Amino acid sequence: MKLGKFFALVLVFGLSSLATAETLQVGQQAPAFSLQGSDGNTYSLADYVGKQAVVLAWFPKAFTGGCTIECKSLAENGHLIREFDVAYFMASTDPLDKTIAFAESLEADFPLLSDASTETANDYGVLVSGIARRHTIYIGSDGKILKVDSQVTPASSAEDMVATLAELGIPKR
Numbered sequence: 001m002k003l004g005k006f007f008a009l010v011l012v013f014g015l016s017s018l019a020t021a022e023t024l025q026v027g028q029q030a031p032a033f034s035l036q037g038s039d040g041n042t043y044s045l046a047d048y049v050g051k052q053a054v055v056l057a058w059f060p061k062a063f064t065g066g067c068t069i070e071c072k073s074l075a076e077n078g079h080l081i082r083e084f085d086v087a088y089f090m091a092s093t094d095p096l097d098k099t100i101a102f103a104e105s106l107e108a109d110f111p112l113l114s115d116a117s118t119e120t121a122n123d124y125g126v127l128v129s130g131i132a133r134r135h136t137i138y139i140g141s142d143g144k145i146l147k148v149d150s151q152v153t154p155a156s157s158a159e160d161m162v163a164t165l166a167e168l169g170i171p172k173r
Contacts, residue, residue, distance in 0.1 A: 023125025037111030038103035062102035077158035
């Protein structure tokens with residue numbers, strides 16, 4: 001009986017990952033979002049459409065191993081990302097106070113966004129059991145999905161983001 005429950009869970013999680021991969025398609029309009037940032041500002045996709053590209057780097061939980069490594073990568077190498085005409089954020093389903101503390105602990109010089117309601121994570125297809133999967137979503141200045149990266153390597157996330165921005169033809173500042 002226990003083995004049957006195990007296989008049922010494997011099937012459910014397997015199907016949820018398939019749904020996630022199919023949720024956003026390149027070329028479709030990105031779901032709208034308006035989220036509070038670790039810097040006290042609210043960020044909305046609508047503020048960037050027609051102006052510049054946006055990158056949302058979703059991460060599971062603040063103060064955990066891989067998430068800390070990813071945030072450090074972006075904080076230490078943000079100067080490389082800022083060479084491009086792009087607004088970039090990390091986002092999680094953590095509450096705002098935890099997001100602020102995490103950003104401050106790593107001296108992040110870019111906003112970390114809080115989606116405590118999980119609504120935006122769900123809209124972006126990254127929500128699993130109330131937590132965001134580690135995915136990086138690239139959105140063009142026209143508001144359309146350019147790429148969904150589900151194979152994020154935390155330690156090289158900044159360098160990988162820079163390479164992807166160049167591949168996608170995002171203009172430099």
